[in-house]
Amino acid sequence: MFGVTTELNQAGPPAFVAERKRADAEGKALDSATLFSAGNVVTPPKGHGTEYGLTVPTLTGPAEAQAFVDARIAEGSDYIKIILDDGRTCGQQFARLSNEELAAAVAAAHARGKLAIVHITTQEDARIAVAAGADGIAHLFADTPPRPDVIALMARRHAFAITTLTVTQSALGTLSGPLLLADPRVAAAASPDAQAQMRKPMSMRCAGDLAHAFAAVRQMRDAGVPILAGTDAPAPGSWNGASLHQELELLVKARLSPSEALSAATSVPARTFGLKDRGLIAPGLRADLVLVHGDPTRDITSTRDIVAVWKAGVRAARRTSP
Numbered sequence: 001m002f003g004v005t006t007e008l009n010q011a012g013p014p015a016f017v018a019e020r021k022r023a024d025a026e027g028k029a030l031d032s033a034t035l036f037s038a039g040n041v042v043t044p045p046k047g048h049g050t051e052y053g054l055t056v057p058t059l060t061g062p063a064e065a066q067a068f069v070d071a072r073i074a075e076g077s078d079y080i081k082i083i084l085d086d087g088r089t090c091g092q093q094f095a096r097l098s099n100e101e102l103a104a105a106v107a108a109a110h111a112r113g114k115l116a117i118v119h120i121t122t123q124e125d126a127r128i129a130v131a132a133g134a135d136g137i138a139h140l141f142a143d144t145p146p147r148p149d150v151i152a153l154m155a156r157r158h159a160f161a162i163t164t165l166t167v168t169q170s171a172l173g174t175l176s177g178p179l180l181l182a183d184p185r186v187a188a189a190a191s192p193d194a195q196a197q198m199r200k201p202m203s204m205r206c207a208g209d210l211a212h213a214f215a216a217v218r219q220m221r222d223a224g225v226p227i228l229a230g231t232d233a234p235a236p237g238s239w240n241g242a243s244l245h246q247e248l249e250l251l252v253k254a255r256l257s258p259s260e261a262l263s264a265a266t267s268v269p270a271r272t273f274g275l276k277d278r279g280l281i282a283p284g285l286r287a288d289l290v291l292v293h294g295d296p297t298r299d300i301t302s303t304r305d306i307v308a309v310w311k312a313g314v315r316a317a318r319r320t321s322p
Contacts, residue, residue, distance in 0.1 A: 002241030142208035
């Protein structure tokens with residue numbers, strides 16, 4: 001409903017993901033985004049990802065990494081998401097993968113031709129992840145100003161960064177959702193459930209400064225590190241689809257050009273994740289299209305003024321009032 005026709009989900013229950021993929025393949029999901037997903041994440045017992053009340057598999061040693069990753073692929077994972085986070089930056093406490101387990105999980109993903117994406121919250125963990133061979137990091141760090149050696153390592157290893165500035169802003173104390181809902185172009189199309197989640201406060205407060213994440217965006221762009229727009233929706237303060245428009249605004253505030261921000265939400269993720277049939281407007285590609293009033297290459301918030309959305313050439317019926 002907000003113009004996001006493909007979602008690259010970084011963690012989700014495999015049964016739900018499979019159901020959405022089935023509906024999409026049967027042409028019964030033209031009113032929702034096509035879903036690709038990491039499925040169950042790679043995390044240790046009592047690691048981040050085990051705290052949500054769901055029964056999830058956990059990795060208990062590097063020797064198990066290949067079997068663990070193979071099980072995720074058998075469940076339908078399109079790529080592998082690995083958690084490297086002890087929670088301390090955000091006042092939490094989780095068990096953490098050892099560096100040996102991390103390296104083994106990355107190698108296991110690569111052995112099966114899958115991308116290995118590592119969840120991080122600190123700059124040091126970003127460095128460790130990329131040094132271990134990760135293809136990309138999910139979340140930008142805001143704990144410290146970006147270091148030239150870390151940015152250079154990412155560029156040298158051709159690693160990408162999924163930004164999630166919207167959730168970073170919320171976790172640092174300024175809830176993103178109410179700021180976005182102040183725009184009537186967003187509020188008019190947001191369902192009551194969406195609005196409730198976007199106003200929901202975070203249960204944690206992280207240490208850091210959004211300016212550090214903004215500086216990382218600029219330095220990564222200058223170094224040639226691929227930047228992918230992401231939101232961590234539906235974390236408190238965010239919602240699938242809607243929050244991407246705020247992410248675009250935050251990327252521009254970080255001093256990407258509007259065109260660079262738009263690419264971070266379209267062609268760059270499509271190229272990074274090997275989706276050759278979408279991400280650009282060109283003959284022969286999927287007709288996944290968003291028509292807006294105004295020129296988002298000049299005013300990035302014009303993406304919120306949606307006239308129509310097409311998925312695979314079929315126009316979606318959009319909500320226009322809450």
